[in-house]
Amino acid sequence: MPVTGETDDGNNNHSISHILSYKTPLFNLKLYLVISIFLAFFLLLFSFTIFLCCRLNRNARKRKVKHSSGLIPLVSKEIVEIKALDQHADCFRDEGKIGILVPKKSNEGVVDDASGASDVSGDAQNIGWGRWYSMRELEMATRGFAEENVIGEGGYGIVFKGILQDGSVVAVKNLLNNKGQAEKEFTVEVEAIGKVRHKNLVGLVGYCAEGARRMLVYEYVDNGNLEQWLHGDVGPVSPLTWDIRMKIAIGTAKGLAYLHEGLEPKVVHRDVKSSNILLDKKWNPKVSDFGLAKLLGSEASYVTTRVMGTFGYVSPEYASTGMLNEGSDVYSFGVLLMEIITGRSPIDYSRPPGEVRVFLLQ
The missing domain is CATH 1.20.5 (Single alpha-helices involved in coiled-coils or other helix-helix interfaces)
Known part of the structure; x- marks a missing residue:
C-alpha cells in the first residue's frame, strides 16, 4: 500500500x-x-x-480648504454669551466662575431697566423698511422651513436659506417668540439697519409680521462666518492668508465706523465677534446680527442696567459700570483683531480659571 x-x-x-x-x-x-x-x-x-x-x-x-468649493468648515465650540447681566456684577473679577453668565440669549429680551422697556420703541406693523413678505411666500422660499435649509441656529432663533419667486437667494431669520423676545429683536434689528446700505453690513431685504410670528429677510452671504474659517476644520493649510485677514479686518472696521459715525442716531452693535462677521466668496466681510444693537442720540454715552454681549468680547468698563458708547464696540473689535491675527479663540476653557480669557485689552 x-x-x-x-x-x-x-x-x-x-x-x-x-x-x-x-x-x-x-x-x-x-x-x-x-x-x-x-x-x-x-x-x-x-x-x-x-x-x-x-x-x-x-x-x-x-x-x-478652497472656499470656491462651497465647503464651509464647522465649529463645534460655543462661546458663552452674556444676556441680561446685572449692572454691578463683576464677571471679570473671577473668570473661572461663570455661573452668573447665561449661555443663550436671555428670554427677558433686550431691555434697559427693571421695567423691561424695549431698547428701541416702534410699531412693528408700521415699519416702512424693505418689503413686507407674507408667511406663505417665506414658507415656499424655504420649502416649508425644511431642516436641510437651516444655515444657522442659536438662542435668537433659526436662519434658513431661501429662494424667492424671482430667483434671488435670501437668508430668513425666524425669531423665537420667548416672552416677547421676537418682537423686541425684530424691532431693534429693523430700526438699526432697516435703511442702512453699506458693503460691509449685511443688508435687510424685508420682513414678515403675521400674528405672533416675526421674521427678518436678509441678503444671503454664501461663505459662512469668520469663526468657522478661524476655528473650524479647514485642513492642513488655512485659506486665510495675511492679505485676506487684513481685508477682513479693514472691512469690518469700515462697517463699524459707518455705524458709529455715518448714522444719526448712531448704532452701537454690542455683539461684535467672529461668528457675526459673514464672508462672501471674495472674503468681503459683512457685520451681521443686530439683535442687541442700541441706537444712541447725540449724547456721548448711555447708561444701561443690562449688560449684553458675548463673554470674552465685552469690555470690562461696560460690564462693570453699564456705561455704553461706541468704545464698547471698539474694544470688541480689538479682541476680534487679536483673534484674526493669532487664530486663537478669545475664550479657552481648557486653561486654568484665572486664564480663561486669552485676550484682555487694557
Whole structure:
C-alpha cells in the first residue's frame, strides 16, 4: 500500500506539470506563463486601485480648504454669551466662575431697566423698511422651513436659506417668540439697519409680521462666518492668508465706523465677534446680527442696567459700570483683531480659571 500511494503522488505531480506545460492559443504561450501573467496583472491593478484611492482622498482634503468649493468648515465650540447681566456684577473679577453668565440669549429680551422697556420703541406693523413678505411666500422660499435649509441656529432663533419667486437667494431669520423676545429683536434689528446700505453690513431685504410670528429677510452671504474659517476644520493649510485677514479686518472696521459715525442716531452693535462677521466668496466681510444693537442720540454715552454681549468680547468698563458708547464696540473689535491675527479663540476653557480669557485689552 505505501508503494502504491507514492506512485499515485508521483503520477499526480507529473500530470499537473504536464498540464501547466500545455501551450495555449494566447501567443502559443505555455499555461503556467499565462497564469503568471494574469496574477501579475491583477496584482498591479490592485496596487493601482489603492494608489488612486489614496490620491483622491488627498485631493479631496486639499479641495476642502478652497472656499470656491462651497465647503464651509464647522465649529463645534460655543462661546458663552452674556444676556441680561446685572449692572454691578463683576464677571471679570473671577473668570473661572461663570455661573452668573447665561449661555443663550436671555428670554427677558433686550431691555434697559427693571421695567423691561424695549431698547428701541416702534410699531412693528408700521415699519416702512424693505418689503413686507407674507408667511406663505417665506414658507415656499424655504420649502416649508425644511431642516436641510437651516444655515444657522442659536438662542435668537433659526436662519434658513431661501429662494424667492424671482430667483434671488435670501437668508430668513425666524425669531423665537420667548416672552416677547421676537418682537423686541425684530424691532431693534429693523430700526438699526432697516435703511442702512453699506458693503460691509449685511443688508435687510424685508420682513414678515403675521400674528405672533416675526421674521427678518436678509441678503444671503454664501461663505459662512469668520469663526468657522478661524476655528473650524479647514485642513492642513488655512485659506486665510495675511492679505485676506487684513481685508477682513479693514472691512469690518469700515462697517463699524459707518455705524458709529455715518448714522444719526448712531448704532452701537454690542455683539461684535467672529461668528457675526459673514464672508462672501471674495472674503468681503459683512457685520451681521443686530439683535442687541442700541441706537444712541447725540449724547456721548448711555447708561444701561443690562449688560449684553458675548463673554470674552465685552469690555470690562461696560460690564462693570453699564456705561455704553461706541468704545464698547471698539474694544470688541480689538479682541476680534487679536483673534484674526493669532487664530486663537478669545475664550479657552481648557486653561486654568484665572486664564480663561486669552485676550484682555487694557
